[in-house]
Amino acid sequence: MELTGKHLIAGSWVGSERSFSSDPAKGDARVFSVGSPELVDQAVQAAEEAFWFFSATSEQERADFLNTIADEIEARADGITQIGCEETGLPEARLQGERGRTIGQLRMFASHILDGAYLNRRHDDALPDRAPLPRSDLQLAQRPIGPVVVFGASNFPLAFSTAGGDTASALAAGCPVVVRGHAAHPGTGEIIAQAIDAAVSRCKLHPGVFSFLQGDGFEVGQALVQHPLVKAVGFTGSLRGGRALYDLCAQRPEPIPFFGELGSINPVFLMPEALAARGAAIGTAWAASLTMGAGQFCTNPGVVFVVDGPQADAFQAAAQEALSAQGAQTMLTKGIASAYTGGRTAIAQTDGVETLVSTPEADERSAMPSVFVTSGENWLANETLAEEVFGPLGIIVRFVDMDAMTEAAKRLDGQLTCTVHCDADDRAATRLLLPILERKAGRILANGFPTGVEVCDAMVHGGPYPASTNFGATSVGTMAIQRWLRMVCYQDMQDILS
Template identity: 40%
Template structure:
């Protein structure tokens, strides 16, 4: 597939106005053709104007039309899956087979959201019919449904170049809600981003929809992202990345004349707690599995299990030995970008400076951006006294925390900040401790896993990928799963309307056949 490197603003191919870049192959440290265009505030304004002009039409398309768009996007992603995975592998150093799985997951998400749209439950229709005879005051007819917020800016993630990027879940959920979308492509994988953007744009064109339903911009530094967040026509923002980057966008959005929601997915160490009986019976198995999951994506996964907490006692030594063995066998593999690689090395230094002791290392790095797997260890008292030990280190590192007893395990849990997920490994004899640990974890995470690890995660109606700060900026919402559509919706009440003027979902005949609450039933 030929790449032009242009910005894609609706149906328009727009060349560079603010310089160009080439993609970097992190495995070879070589630049890859072609040049990719950078834009700025002018291109953001052009995309936002197109998105706003398209919004009223697109947000009022029928559920069938919107679902058909999502399915066309999925079909187009299937067609380009092979070249997309190949290009993404060049730009990220990740395995092509893994990226083919990502491409399939992205297409699946669009099809899942098409089904969500067809069912119509996301509209959250509620009807309270008129009561003209009610005393002492008659009640007018009230009908409620959810509508899209407006044009949405989606910031592509670096670590999953397909399923959390241009054609990721944020784009799928926003389009499903009826929002128009402008994606800021991540500069770590510009070619993969262009392939995905063209697949989406072609689906928009084939559906006969306004061109402003979808655009993709790209820029150097922070300026283009700031222009997106500042633009008065943008009504919501999604971001996946570092706490520093996410909070900078969040604060900026709150300082606008019209503040808007910024839905961020940021830092998480996804703690794993091994309860005593499970440790005694399965310590080595759990330790090996923990490290295997930690090393996925060279440790560059938001759901990477990064901290394991276990009580000194039966099973601890086999657990530790299995972790050391698995880390020692891990090959050094290229990390996504020079910046991520540098931050990883800096994070390791901070853990060591806070008192964590390295106990195992994988194969040494042989290339400039290789990440060497590392296992560090610390006791519970030191962990409780050094807040730096609980910070995320994005890369192939894990921290084993050896606590003295159940009380110290609970204290460690209370010391943690908000998390995307937490896991408990337990047996029946551990249920008493698990019941004490559970409410602590409920207050600190959006997903609790028993006898498995945080990664991978299903994309389903019950999925939650979010949690208290700093895991996300709003713990009421998820960025993965079918209910992630709720981020892009707001309720509108229609009072006293004639039936012919009501949106279809609210009419007496319910022509769409959507689920509705009538008088609370």
């Protein structure tokens, strides 16, 4: 495994004058080049040139390309795991599983596009004898939108980064991709970029079909979303950073779609009968989900709604006991750990909030689980309590009755997920709650927890703002390809198209 510390631009590894040092959880820091507007322009110009060739490739050619990328990633498996663990502090099993998901996504899209059904073709035959006016032959298809920019995510160095779902779906659609790697795992990003570069060469594609830029600030991202040749952006990250880029996309002379996943508290609703029958077991399971991966998942179930009473006491006691037994976990970056500490402090200092579990960390890159409890009335009165805290932190919100809990559901912002724990006798009340949750989230679960997103045809990973910037789209599953396509109607072109 050899790293260049450079950017990949249209098949060439290019350095730059400025550099930054990585901040790995373990091992030595490495030096990487910092991108610039000039390098952004080179990468996007190459992507635009490649588009005329790549958009005309067959589904089979693109499927072969995606499978070749998967092969090249598999060939680098040990190196990816090694540097991924060093940079992020994630355990080997997590990196191996995420690599499998990344490879699976690539192969899934390779298979998905082969029959052409994703193009949603429609055909209305000509009606030359129709009165009072004849109808033309009309054929509808979907075509790739153009060069796409993808921002790597901090919390998924593989599955949501360089060759993650955004990149895989855009390439499957026929769109060249420019990736802005995340500074939290620059070495991991470069190894994956090397794999894609090797696949481009093996498949004899235009080298501008993929470029990879490193950076540790806002300048490269701003230049990418404002470049006039870029036609769409995929982003997974914070509300603040994503909203800034979204606004830049909207303010362009030619506004472009920004498909951003920005944040979610993923509320869990405990219905009365389920709470009475198995409240303690649900509390223990919630604690496990809340602390999985140090809580660094966009689907982390950060808030639980319950009706006050002895059953809520049993749930709360079990969750408190389970979280008190948890030790410190390594966070992805010192910045994420610092933000977690700040969010925890803000909640602890909010009036009407009781701290159940909160232990100071031993170092600046670790996190200890935290859990708080408050009343439904107090939760509704304090916006701070409805904001995502990225990490193993949860809030239990106790309402006076189901009516109050239902009204709180109506006040929720957009979410990636909402979860309901219910038993047979809760079904009537759950059906009343369901229309509210359908307006709030892209995925609704029963008797489970949202950590863990299946990559398949039916998955929706998105939701109303601020969970994402486009609630009609998903960043996971085969429907993710629709983001990078646009409809074109061909009128009286049947002889040319045949």
